[in-house]
Amino acid sequence: MTKTLTREDLLKAYRTMRTIREFEERLHTDFATGEIPGFVHLYAGEEASATGVCMNLTADDHIASTHRGHGHCIAKGVDPVGMMAEIWGKKTGTCKGKGGSMHIADLSVGMLGANGIVGGGGPLVCGTALAAKLRNQPFVSVCFFGDGASNQGTIFEAMNLASVWNLPVIFLAENNGYAEATSSKFSVACDNIADRASAFGMPGITVDGFDFFAVYEAAGAAIDRARKGGGPSLVEVKLSRYYGHFEGDQQTYRAPGEVQAIRDTKDCLLQFARRVTSSGEITQAELDAIDADVKALIDGSVVKAKSDPKPTEADLLTDVYVSY
Amino acid sequence: MKHIATTPSIGIVANPASGRDIRRLTSKALVFPTVEKINMIERLLGAFGAVGVEHVLMMPDMVGIAAGLIRAIDGHRAQGLQPWPVVDFVPMPLTDSPRDTQEAVRQMRAAGVAVIVVLGGDGTHRIVAGECGDIPLATLSSGTNNAFPDLREPTLTGLAAGLVATGAVPVSEAARRNKLLRVRGSKVDEIALVDVCVTRQMHLGARAVWDPSTIAELFVTFAEPDAIGLSSIAAMLEPVGRDVPRGSWVRCATSGLGVLAPIAPGLVTPVGIDEHGLLAPGQSMQIRTEQGCIALDGEREIELNGHQTYSVTLELDGPLSLDVPATLAAAVRRGAMVRDLIRSAAP
Numbered sequence: 001m002t003k004t005l006t007r008e009d010l011l012k013a014y015r016t017m018r019t020i021r022e023f024e025e026r027l028h029t030d031f032a033t034g035e036i037p038g039f040v041h042l043y044a045g046e047e048a049s050a051t052g053v054c055m056n057l058t059a060d061d062h063i064a065s066t067h068r069g070h071g072h073c074i075a076k077g078v079d080p081v082g083m084m085a086e087i088w089g090k091k092t093g094t095c096k097g098k099g100g101s102m103h104i105a106d107l108s109v110g111m112l113g114a115n116g117i118v119g120g121g122g123p124l125v126c127g128t129a130l131a132a133k134l135r136n137q138p139f140v141s142v143c144f145f146g147d148g149a150s151n152q153g154t155i156f157e158a159m160n161l162a163s164v165w166n167l168p169v170i171f172l173a174e175n176n177g178y179a180e181a182t183s184s185k186f187s188v189a190c191d192n193i194a195d196r197a198s199a200f201g202m203p204g205i206t207v208d209g210f211d212f213f214a215v216y217e218a219a220g221a222a223i224d225r226a227r228k229g230g231g232p233s234l235v236e237v238k239l240s241r242y243y244g245h246f247e248g249d250q251q252t253y254r255a256p257g258e259v260q261a262i263r264d265t266k267d268c269l270l271q272f273a274r275r276v277t278s279s280g281e282i283t284q285a286e287l288d289a290i291d292a293d294v295k296a297l298i299d300g301s302v303v304k305a306k307s308d309p310k311p312t313e314a315d316l317l318t319d320v321y322v323s324y
Numbered sequence: 325m326k327h328i329a330t331t332p333s334i335g336i337v338a339n340p341a342s343g344r345d346i347r348r349l350t351s352k353a354l355v356f357p358t359v360e361k362i363n364m365i366e367r368l369l370g371a372f373g374a375v376g377v378e379h380v381l382m383m384p385d386m387v388g389i390a391a392g393l394i395r396a397i398d399g400h401r402a403q404g405l406q407p408w409p410v411v412d413f414v415p416m417p418l419t420d421s422p423r424d425t426q427e428a429v430r431q432m433r434a435a436g437v438a439v440i441v442v443l444g445g446d447g448t449h450r451i452v453a454g455e456c457g458d459i460p461l462a463t464l465s466s467g468t469n470n471a472f473p474d475l476r477e478p479t480l481t482g483l484a485a486g487l488v489a490t491g492a493v494p495v496s497e498a499a500r501r502n503k504l505l506r507v508r509g510s511k512v513d514e515i516a517l518v519d520v521c522v523t524r525q526m527h528l529g530a531r532a533v534w535d536p537s538t539i540a541e542l543f544v545t546f547a548e549p550d551a552i553g554l555s556s557i558a559a560m561l562e563p564v565g566r567d568v569p570r571g572s573w574v575r576c577a578t579s580g581l582g583v584l585a586p587i588a589p590g591l592v593t594p595v596g597i598d599e600h601g602l603l604a605p606g607q608s609m610q611i612r613t614e615q616g617c618i619a620l621d622g623e624r625e626i627e628l629n630g631h632q633t634y635s636v637t638l639e640l641d642g643p644l645s646l647d648v649p650a651t652l653a654a655a656v657r658r659g660a661m662v663r664d665l666i667r668s669a670a671p
Binding site for chain 1: 340341344345346348349350354355357358359386387388391526527528529530531534615627629630
């Protein structure tokens, strides 16, 4: 059955996408100052994917993310203020400043973690999905991965295992066209990642990742199917990242004007705003108010992150191992 | 595009996006992989080569059909097998959208191809039909949820297309005229080859219409009880043949009496019926639903916001499509399949 999006749902979707965009645009600016440690891989441009998927999930469902994980974290409900502090390496961060951009995790909202290992999320979600199945709980797990990870053995093994055990897993391939600097047209043998699903005995579909409504509906069908015991599936979301593989990437592998053309014609926030205002479901004033709220939130998170304390020497050996 | 009609030539449009929509999750529709589309084109080329087609003009794409075909052609040539026609790709920028199909067909038409072979679903054929004029279409379903294209072995479709392209069978014996539905609004003029479906879903979303409980209105050019898809709803009330000069319409209900309809692979579901009737040529009917979407040949294309009115009209002058059994039978009658084996074997 089709789920109808209420006004509150639409406002939440817009707020989530706008929060991810504002968070990433701000990091793009601030990372250039050299004050932020480590690397950041920005999710700007891909917001409809994380939001469209996670709007179908509860806090008891799990997701595993990638090195490009900020959007997944925010969409799953991780506090952006704590995330900003984490990326700035501060003690008040989501993981007390020890994880940084590529290791933000918050199990309280079902976020298993961003992950610096390409393709590392597949085996993790097989674990959480198996736990849910053995406990007879109606919870699903989503593995986000990219076109680069689609060629990794871990993903193939996880897809095989999920299919053999009929696990409630959704393999969510975010195909943004480039594995670091290598075009997926060169590196992915079957071109459509969704085609690989049939080799593992599961359905695979392709969906427009610039369109929140398309992702929401497609992911909803996959999640509903998994939740009811129908087993794993593969959803390929085709989208584009607005910035380089990492901040500082000169992107010489992209055509001049490629990103700007996408920003001007396909941008998920522009599409969403046009659709919901045209249908009369939401007013432009309501969207503008969310924009202002979100800007204040992110501005505040940066001010706080800059002034918060760093971990001390005494923190070095805490939270390193978990005792059961 | 240079005019190439001095040699028997055929255009091929293979939709790179077909066979991957949400119905793989909501029904038992299969994934139709790129490699299978490439293989279908190889089978077409074998048939073309056998009956003397010299030139093929192919739509390029961004997801690997063209790239795979180039590899296949190289491999075929290296093995010294029966020659295939020369394959050229339409020179065009790609947008990875239906605009690519429109541009490719425009250039194929300008180049003077005799037939266009289409691999895709009802929606792909709709887009080709909007641009092809009177060039006959050889239809092939690359999916499991289609009513307009044939679900047929491509070698046979290739033979029929080749026999028409080489003049062995005239178009008058090979092709039939299809009907179409025209949807008009103040800023809209679109066509559908099989069905116009009005859903209560507010947004285009994942495009495909898959939830029968959202269907409000349905208009069809033909409704065959042995067809899969939305048109089966109308077919279970009153079948309408593909060659008769009328269509039909249905207004759906959420309760009361309904029909059991195979709306997708593995999905046979009751659909409530409020009222239904036949649609005469030229007859225009208003769409009553104010909030929702209009789907053309199964895919949501127009969002309804209550501010505009839309009408649906049945027209009889739709695209030509090859009747493969009739074409091959005509070829046999004309002796077009007879070959002198000694001369054929000569170097």
